Amino acid sequence: MNAALPVVIVGGGLAGALAALCLAQRRPDVPMLLLEADERFGGNHTWSFFDSDVPEEARDLIAALNPVRWPRHTVAFPGRRREFDFAYNAVTSGALDALVRDRLPRNAWRTGAAVASLDADGVTLASGERIAALGVIDARGPDGPMPGLDLGWQCFVGIEFAARAPDPSCATVMDATLPQIDGYRFVYVLPMADDKVLVEDTYYTDGPDLDVAEVADRVRTLAAERGLSGPELRQEHGVLPILIGGDPDAFWPKGDPIPRLGMRGGFFHATTGYSFGLALQNAVTLSRGSESFDSAALAEWSRGRFERHWQAMRFFRVLNRMLFRAAPPLERYRVFEHFYRLPIALVARFYGGVPTAADKLRILSGKPPVAIGAALKALLGR
Ligand SMILES: Cc1cc2nc3c(=O)[nH]c(=O)nc-3n(C[C@H](O)[C@H](O)[C@H](O)COP(=O)(O)OP(=O)(O)OC[C@H]3O[C@@H](n4cnc5c(N)ncnc54)[C@H](O)[C@@H]3O)c2cc1C
Incomplete structure (x- = not known):
């Protein structure tokens, strides 16, 4: 193993770029190369998030992305309208692109660098160039099937x-x-x-x-x-x-030697499909310094985080079954209308993926917004 070889992050979208920025800031001793197929980092997105999605250690990084911030936000349904004194924020992919170029050493990133294949020891670009790596992280985003x-x-x-x-x-x-x-x-x-x-x-x-x-x-x-x-x-x-459900081992087979980040690794909130908070948490944890940055150690680290995330999403999968399987499509809004009767602190924990046991009980309490038989079937996973 050659310690001078870089950690290669494949995909300079949200997860890959945040991981690279955190590594550059907190582990400048780790050589790194961020490869993006496109000509700019981050694609064409506006990423929104609550304050509670941002770990303390990432506050300065987020501030550098010049978020737009709204001190209040509202929701409205046919039978309920609420306004919360609870901030909501958004950053643009343009800001992420600019920050990567500003903060990463020039030899630590390449755009227009489509990776044709990757393995634990390196990547081969579409141009045929081979880049050897200490560790290879797959952050190529959600494109393609999500098997299982x-x-x-x-x-x-x-x-x-x-x-x-x-x-x-x-x-x-x-x-x-x-x-x-x-x-x-x-x-x-x-x-x-x-x-x-x-x-x-x-x-x-x-x-x-x-x-x-x-x-x-x-x-x-x-x-x-x-x-x-x-x-x-x-x-x-x-x-x-x-x-809604599925087999985590079919999605990401145990023992897969390639570490993953972002949507490619299933790191999204089960009910919203959003991944901003998880991408930040992973980036911060990665840069906190795993002992080794070789593919094997990173694969174990990222697979472990995926397993914990899958567990944490269990409750959300049940709710999603209720949303998609128990509620007729045009009545689905009732599930959210019912949910938004709850206090904003609980709502924030829900979107942060960290509801307490009491929160879960409160979410499920009250008259179900869908037919009881169908709701029970969804709750029992049938
Ligand atoms: C329009 C839009 C808005 C969204 N808004 C929000 C939001 O408000 N809040 C939120 O939390 N989530 C949001 N999401 C969901 C999710 O957070 C985003 O999809 C997020 O960008 C996913 O991050 P990622 O890094 O996994 O993938 P991506 O950001 O898609 O990054 C993957 C990158 O890999 C590159 N790539 C792919 N293949 C290769 C290859 N072979 N070689 C090199 N590079 C490659 C791609 O070009 C891309 O830049 C939004 C999604 C979309 C599409």
């Missing part, structure tokens, strides 16, 4: 308009007071600046098919109805997995 997993989907299209939101200090994280189509549907409104607003039309659907052009037209209609239209600045779309 039983999934629902969260599909969305967002358009950023040059327009002013009525209250730029408040984010609308779910507004389901609109016709339900295909499943649970809501609009998401983030005032990104005084003169810029991101409007997203989101669906919890049974399948991953998203007609981007059709939903983009619906976004334009929604924006016009809400007085948020203006010149279009950018567009993004996503198809995120919502975990």
Whole structure:
């Protein structure tokens, strides 16, 4: 083993870039190479998160990403509207790209570097170049199948308009007071600046098919109805997995010699498909200094974190079964409407993936928002 060989992170998206930034900051002694197929890091995303998703040790890193911050956020359903004095934040992929270029030594990153194959000892680029590595981390994102997993989907299209939101200090994280189509549907409104607003039309659907052009037209209609239209600045779309069940060992076979981070390693919140908080936690833990950074040690470390995450998501998989299997698609909004009767501290722990036992009881208490027989079947996993 050659200690001078780098740790190669394959994929400079959210998880790979955050891991590289944390390593550069906290373990500058570890040689590292971040390889990204695209010409920029982070793709085309707006990543949102609650304060509670950010570990203490990552606060300075997040501050350097210049997040947009809303001191308040709202949710709305046909039968419930709530506003919370609880901050919501978002960072852009443009900020992540800029920070990687600013903070990583120039020899620690490459763009336009598509990896054709990888193994525990190194990677081969599409160009044929071979790069030997001490450790290889697969952070190539969610593309491709997620074998062994039983999934629902969260599909969305967002358009950023040059327009002013009525209250730029408040984010609308779910507004389901609109016709339900295909499943649970809501609009998401983030005032990104005084003169810029991101409007997203989101669906919890049974399948991953998203007609981007059709939903983009619906976004334009929604924006016009809400007085948020203006010149279009950018567009993004996503198809995120919502975990209902499955076999973790089929998804990530035990003994796989390649360490994983991000969506590639199943590190997403089962109910939202979001991965920002987990990517940060993994990045911080990685840079806290495992004794060795060879592939074998990193594979054991990351597989161990996946196993703990899978356990932690058990309760969420049960709720998702209720959402997708017990509620008729156009009634799914009732599950969220019922959930949002709860205190904001509990809601934050839920989205942080760390509900307490008492939280779980409270979430399941009260009259179920779906037929009792179907809810019981979902709870019992049948
Ligand atoms: C539009 C959108 C908005 C989202 N918003 C949120 C949000 O608000 N909050 C949240 O928590 N989550 C959000 N998510 C979900 C999730 O957090 C993101 O998908 C996140 O980017 C996943 O991080 P990742 O690093 O696993 O994958 P990615 O960020 O997709 O990164 C993977 C990277 O690997 C690169 N790559 C792939 N193959 C190769 C190869 N062969 N060689 C080299 N490089 C390669 C890709 O080009 C890409 O840059 C959003 C997702 C989308 C699509």
